[in-house]
Amino acid sequence: MAYIEFVNVSKQFPGALRPSVNNCSLAIEQGTFVVLLGLSGCGKTTLLKMVNRLYEPTSGQILIDGENIRSLPVTALRQRIGYVIQQTGLFPHMTVSQNIAVVPKLLGWQRERIERRIDELLTLIELPPAEYRHRYPSQLSGGQQQRVGLARALAGDPEVMLMDEPFGAIDAITRATLQDEMIFLQRQLKKTILFVTHDVEEALRLADKIVVMDIGRIVQYDTPFAILTRPANQFVASLVGADDTVRHLSLISVERAMQSPPPDFHVNGQPRIAPQDNLRNALSLLLRTGTQTLVVARDEHPVGILTMGQIQHLVGRVHEL
């Protein structure tokens, strides 16, 4: 069942020539990580900010868990929704723990419960509480600030998270680390996440499903793999680089392509790869080591093999997958 539902939502700002969001309908299931992807000015941020009513739709409605978001007082709605923005928006005059405590305090939690929650979240984002609790945002690196921003948004244990280009202003290496942590966190937390980005690689890495937007309209809503292999139109194809074979491989797991070893196969020092890894890394490993065959191993135990030939074969019929 759809958890967040957009029904014919449009938004036209006063004085604008055309609507920023134009008659968008979208159903998002509970616990999915949905990325809104598109060029600057395509309406993705506007669509996002209508969920916590920072913008009000010109027409149409938005439902969360079957309930119109306008049926709640706006502050109560926002306290139930985690919100992360690009420059973190951390309050510079509050310590890390005070920043995280904002929403729990608004929700009227008891002091001990808030303190416990702060420690729990700092541990989750791997900033040891003893060391980081009393620091001010300015005493943290950009990546750490963004993690505290995430912890702050999670503090009230919201069902829905809105993230507006949260890693946009962060250097490439830190961004990759944050993306990995995000994937890891989402596996435990299973929040319903709406995540805005213009970075295709980021979208492909993080999303369960991607919403591709262009001039205010939803052009395609599907899994990363389907968007890459069956783009709805030329715009989507060029935006996501649909003819990029290596990009396709990054979305196929080794498990899917591996074969059981032939009877005469001997494990003999061949490079190993995990079944949940992707074919792009497998290809890279094959090229780097100059071998023809990889051993697929789960917990040191060989479960199959993967050859250059198999990868090539799969590339040929990727559209049938």
Next chain:
Amino acid sequence: MELLREALAYAQSRPDLFWEAFVRHIVLVLTAISIALVICVPLGVWTARSRFASLTFINLVNTLRVIPSIAVLFLMLPYFGLSFQSAAIALTILAMPPILINTDAAFRTLNPAIREAAQGMGMDALTIFRKVELPLALPIILTGVRTALVEVIASATLAAFIGAGGLGNFIVLGSQLRNEAILLVGAIPVAIMAILAEVGMSALQRSVQAPL
């Protein structure tokens, strides 16, 4: 040195007179600053949000500022006479511009991302003002108060010219009698007061400043 000893002797010979002038001076300064704060902080919050208010009031206050304080003092005479009120009003006008302009700048330059984050987390407008905007604006407002305070402490000596008392009494008397020692009885406490205000306000400002 001799002069200082004379000045001290003069003050000690008339303790009642000295302390009365001293207290009067401080009361004048605090009155002017308090009124200016009560008017200009809310006004600055408004001017930072409204283009109309900012054009009107910032310009008005800037215009008032160019009128010399001594002229304002004498302009007040027909209405309030030779009185404490006249002096307090003149000094209030003097204190207003730095407080208003800094309050306006403090709220105008708040990072919009921070305000948006506060809204997005579900704070209502009053909570955002109390917990986020005001604490972040406070150091800049205090810079304005510091400027105003030092100016008013110095200028409050002018009150003596219209008989409103204060440490300026000794300066006026000293200059009339061409007695530098008596003049210093007024001038030195004023200078010390101004320095203390400067140092104290700087310390206060540092204590409310978020680490950068």
